[in-house]
Amino acid sequence: xxxxxxxxxxxxxxxDNNLILGQRLAEWCSNGPILEEDLAxxxxxxxxxxxxxxxYEYAAELEGKGNSADDLAFLRDEREYFNNLxxxxxxxxxxxxxxxxxLYSSFAVSLCEALSQSKDERLSGLAVRMTKxxxxxxxxxxxxxxxxxNGTDESRTRAQTALNELWMFTxxxxxxxxxxxxxxxxxISVDMNDLLPVWRRSVEEVLKAxxxxxxxxxHMITGGIDGQHTEYLGHILCEMQYLQQAHPGAKW
Amino acid sequence: xxMTEEQKLAAFQARIDADDxxxxxxxxxxxxxxxxxxxxxxxxxSEVIGMQPEGNWVLRAPTLRAKKIxxxxxxxxxxxxxxxxxxxxxxxxxxxxxIEQLHSGKAKYSNIFNYPALTWADxxxxxxxxxxxxxxxxxxxxxTSFGPYSRAMVRxxxxxSFHQRQGYEIMVNMMNGxxxxxxxxxxxxxxxxxxxxxxxxxxxxxxxxxxxSMKWRIKRESNDTLRQRFIDKTVDQAHFIGLTVPDKxxxxxxxxxxxxxxxxxxAEFYEVIKGNGPCNRQRMSHHIKVHNAGxxxxxxxxxxxxxxxxxxxxxxxx
Amino acid sequence: MKKESSQLPLWEVFIQSKSGNPYKHxxxxxxxxxxxxxxxxxxxxxxxxxxxxxxxxxxxxIAASLxxxxxxxxxxxxxKVYRHPTFYKIPEGVKNI
Numbered sequence: 001x002x003x004x005x006x007x008x009x010x011x012x013x014x015x016d017n018n019l020i021l022g023q024r025l026a027e028w029c030s031n032g033p034i035l036e037e038d039l040a041x042x043x044x045x046x047x048x049x050x051x052x053x054x055x056y057e058y059a060a061e062l063e064g065k066g067n068s069a070d071d072l073a074f075l076r077d078e079r080e081y082f083n084n085l086x087x088x089x090x091x092x093x094x095x096x097x098x099x100x101x102x103l104y105s106s107f108a109v110s111l112c113e114a115l116s117q118s119k120d121e122r123l124s125g126l127a128v129r130m131t132k133x134x135x136x137x138x139x140x141x142x143x144x145x146x147x148x149x150n151g152t153d154e155s156r157t158r159a160q161t162a163l164n165e166l167w168m169f170t171x172x173x174x175x176x177x178x179x180x181x182x183x184x185x186x187x188i189s190v191d192m193n194d195l196l197p198v199w200r201r202s203v204e205e206v207l208k209a210x211x212x213x214x215x216x217x218x219h220m221i222t223g224g225i226d227g228q229h230t231e232y233l234g235h236i237l238c239e240m241q242y243l244q245q246a247h248p249g250a251k252w
Numbered sequence: 253x254x255m256t257e258e259q260k261l262a263a264f265q266a267r268i269d270a271d272d273x274x275x276x277x278x279x280x281x282x283x284x285x286x287x288x289x290x291x292x293x294x295x296x297x298s299e300v301i302g303m304q305p306e307g308n309w310v311l312r313a314p315t316l317r318a319k320k321i322x323x324x325x326x327x328x329x330x331x332x333x334x335x336x337x338x339x340x341x342x343x344x345x346x347x348x349x350x351i352e353q354l355h356s357g358k359a360k361y362s363n364i365f366n367y368p369a370l371t372w373a374d375x376x377x378x379x380x381x382x383x384x385x386x387x388x389x390x391x392x393x394x395x396t397s398f399g400p401y402s403r404a405m406v407r408x409x410x411x412x413s414f415h416q417r418q419g420y421e422i423m424v425n426m427m428n429g430x431x432x433x434x435x436x437x438x439x440x441x442x443x444x445x446x447x448x449x450x451x452x453x454x455x456x457x458x459x460x461x462x463x464x465s466m467k468w469r470i471k472r473e474s475n476d477t478l479r480q481r482f483i484d485k486t487v488d489q490a491h492f493i494g495l496t497v498p499d500k501x502x503x504x505x506x507x508x509x510x511x512x513x514x515x516x517x518x519a520e521f522y523e524v525i526k527g528n529g530p531c532n533r534q535r536m537s538h539h540i541k542v543h544n545a546g547x548x549x550x551x552x553x554x555x556x557x558x559x560x561x562x563x564x565x566x567x568x569x570x
Numbered sequence: 571m572k573k574e575s576s577q578l579p580l581w582e583v584f585i586q587s588k589s590g591n592p593y594k595h596x597x598x599x600x601x602x603x604x605x606x607x608x609x610x611x612x613x614x615x616x617x618x619x620x621x622x623x624x625x626x627x628x629x630x631x632i633a634a635s636l637x638x639x640x641x642x643x644x645x646x647x648x649x650k651v652y653r654h655p656t657f658y659k660i661p662e663g664v665k666n667i
Contacts (some may be wrong), residue, residue: 023311025320026311027311029303029306030300030653031307032536033549034553034600036334036599036613038303038330039327039331039610040505040613042327043327045323046320046324049320049323050320056316094546094549140609142604143609146561147552147602148556148658151551151553151559152551152555152561153401154548155548155549205568239311239312240311243312247430247433250432251425252315252424252425252426277634327613328617329616334597334614335614338598341598347600348577550577553606554577556603
């Protein structure tokens with residue numbers, strides 16, 4: 001695998017995380033528990049799609065086959081998306097969505113901060129831009145979890161249940177494959193194991209303040225970065241790709 | 253100084269006639285306060301209900317750009333709803349009460365949202381025609397007599413123009429597209445044109461609230477005036493991209509320089525207002541379901557708000 | 571019997587658009603705490619980059635003068651006109667005053 005191919009895969013991975021997470025957040029449009037929160041989640045979704053677009057644009061250039069960012073976003077098959085499993089999980093209730101958001105964005109913060117030092121100028125530039133936004137997502141979701149944890153019995157229970165259900169997808173965030181090997185060697189990306197303690201620290205801070213317990217002896221499910229997804233991804237893609245697939249070649 | 257009710261009313265009318273802005277703590281006739289609560293809260297409800305048909309298509313938007321723009325538009329609409337709820341609350345009603353009124357049917361929302369968004373072209377038609385009609389109405393309302401409502405309208409108008417351009421751009425793209433896209437665009441036009449005209453309300457002769465509303469300058473221009481303004485703008489926009497206006501009686505009047513239209517089906521309008529449109533029940537049950545599902549979240553936030561954990565302290569390092 | 575309100579407290583929002591400018595009242599938001607109030611204010615009132623700085627204050631903490639007091643509270647300018655710079659005649663050619 002060449003460095004260029006590895007970078008292409010990596011951009012797809014980051015782009016896919018943003019695309020799928022953005023899509024899940026957009027499901028909350030007109031469904032939020034408070035109107036203000038509808039706006040907040042739409043706002044985060046907008047950030048995600050913006051980031052996805054930048055990453056796909058770069059990936060398309062690296063690929064050099066004349067594809068557009070939209071082609072990459074809308075025309076791949078289930079096994080060709082490299083997002084982590086966490087982002088494709090269903091929204092569930094508001095507690096699940098906020099827990100998912102906190103677990104993912106704390107990872108994204110540590111990753112983006114690390115990538116700001118990347119030897120690839122384009123990638124480091126993107127990472128610097130993204131850091132501000134993911135920090136806001138982390139702030140927003142962690143503050144909500146603190147409210148839910150210190151709110152009512154019901155909110156506490158729902159949020160703890162959310163943590164219990166989502167924890168099994170967290171190891172997947174730190175998996176690596178040949179793409180990472182090549183990029184770490186080239187000084188373009190980082191060893192995910194280095195990010196793990198940073199992530200753990202920020203997650204534990206939130207969970208402590210919100211009084212949640214981390215599930216013990218959890219069997220972890222992985223595979224996202226190799227295109228091995230949960231059954232949910234297929235449905236997400238089906239809906240998202242509908243118009244492009246139904247009208248091949250049409251310009252919108 | 254002790255004034256009689258009559259004197260107070262006269263002083264109030266004098267302020268209105270001088271185009272003074274009435275602020276929340278100023279003396280106002282009870283009817284004025286109630287009329288404003290009704291109009292402002294219904295305007296707010298309309299923005300919120302309007303998020304439903306568009307939310308329906310945001311997941312299927314055909315490009316990243318279209319998706320981002322639609323998300324930003326929906327966000328704006330929620331934001332507009334919030335400005336308006338905020339303005340209504342200055343009149344002594346709270347959001348819970350307004351939502352209860354919406355759910356019970358006591359408060360209405362714009363009829364237009366009782367129509368379904370069936371295809372992607374509908375999103376174009378909604379942006380271009382529905383937001384276009386709303387803009388004509390809202391520009392006029394910038395001069396409404398109640399301060400908070402007027403200021404909310406000024407804010408909203410500044411943000412609204414991109415909404416209409418978003419919709420029109422979708423129609424332009426489709427009319428420049430393949431044969432299926434052109435058909436889709438014309439089909440959406442056929443279904444949204446007449447309901448958009450009905451957004452301005454019944455003809456002035458049939459409008460019961462209008463007289464008082466105009467006297468107190470809540471409303472600044474008549475339904476028919478605003479409707480004609482919209483028609484004149486929009487017919488040209490339609491023809492420019494090759495869309496046919498679904499009105500066989502449409503004629504350009506060389507004397508008045510206006511477009512004359514065929515008869516509007518007011519029977520349909522009243523049926524939909526009564527609750528018998530295609531989406532009335534769906535829009536309401538959606539709103540009720542979501543509101544109830546969110547109850548535990550609001551309670552949790554409330555409990556946190558009054559708890560000892562609600563401090564200035566930063567519990568996590570951001 | 572009225573249902574128990576799940577209504578969050580009301581806050582007034584003030585936005586400073588540029589450094590050096592005054593804070594302008596933009597409207598209100600509902601929020602359970604300061605952090606939520608600030609974030610909601612940002613999402614609702616600064617979507618187009620209108621703000622450099624935001625203040626939020628619980629509406630209950632705002633004291634306001636009543637319009638009925640206007641006459642006594644804001645004494646009419648008529649008899650205190652010496653507070654206005656236009657009252658004074660300054661000879662032509664005098665600068666910086």
